[in-house]
Amino acid sequence: xxIARIESAMIARLKAASDLGVLGYTLSxxxxxxxxxxxxxxxxxxxxxxxxxxFGGWPNAENMGGGEAAVVASFHVVVxxxxxxxxxxxxxxxxxxxxxxxxxxxxxVIGLLMGQDFGLDMGPLLLGACSPLYNGALQDKRRxxxxxxxxxxxxxxxxxxxxVLTVQPxxxxxxxxxxxxxxxxxxxxxxxxxxxxxEP
Numbered sequence: 069x070x071i072a073r074i075e076s077a078m079i080a081r082l083k084a085a086s087d088l089g090v091l092g093y094t095l096s097x098x099x100x101x102x103x104x105x106x107x108x109x110x111x112x113x114x115x116x117x118x119x120x121x122x123f124g125g126w127p128n129a130e131n132m133g134g135g136e137a138a139v140v141a142s143f144h145v146v147v148x149x150x151x152x153x154x155x156x157x158x159x160x161x162x163x164x165x166x167x168x169x170x171x172x173x174x175x176x177v178i179g180l181l182m183g184q185d186f187g188l189d190m191g192p193l194l195l196g197a198c199s200p201l202y203n204g205a206l207q208d209k210r211r212x213x214x215x216x217x218x219x220x221x222x223x224x225x226x227x228x229x230x231x232v233l234t235v236q237p238x239x240x241x242x243x244x245x246x247x248x249x250x251x252x253x254x255x256x257x258x259x260x261x262x263x264x265x266x267e268p
Contacts, residue, residue, distance in 0.1 A: 078186075082098045083098040085176070092168070093117060093168040096118055098118070102120065105120075113212045120145070120146040122144050125142065126140055126141045132224075138224050140220050143221070147170055147177055155213070157169065174215045177217050185221075189224075190222070190223055
């Protein structure tokens with residue numbers, strides 16, 4: 069499925085940048101956005117800095133000839149940084165201590181993903197909105213800063229072929245083969261093949 073392939077490609081590019089050390093910091097996790105983020109935010113904070121990717125759907129479709137439809141699909145990357153110092157450190161980071169902030173993470177994500185098509189049948193990723201994921205009070209309580217960066221890409225959705233639900237006729241049944249083991253564990257199995265007579 070093209071949606072899953074795009075999400076996986078985005079994750080792979082971000083993870084590769086982290087593993088190769090080109091970011092100047094290491095992402096502890098790069099994966100699809102967890103569905104229980106709200107309930108387990110306090111637990112996830114312990115693993116920051118982290119980046120999560122999720123498909124955001126599309127608002128409408130342009131129907132084309134042949135049953136195809138063109139859509140502008142959105143994907144979101146959530147970056148998350150934590151710092152016990154203060155709010156500024158959560159967002160700006162502390163360069164002297166090697167601590168990254170959410171602002172730098174968001175800009176790195178943009179630089180790594182904007183314009184990419186990963187060799188897939190999709191338009192290049194176009195930068196959309198960037199906004200904080202939680203309000204200031206909650207972020208301050210968790211000593212964390214999270215931002216969601218949106219990317220849009222144009223996709224052409226194709227219908228399934230009409231014959232996908234057509235039951236193919238079975239081939240002519242002309243030969244029947246059967247095999248079984250002899251009682252008592254005889255190492256030589258029995259087998260027989262019957263060729264059925266064909267109607268003229």
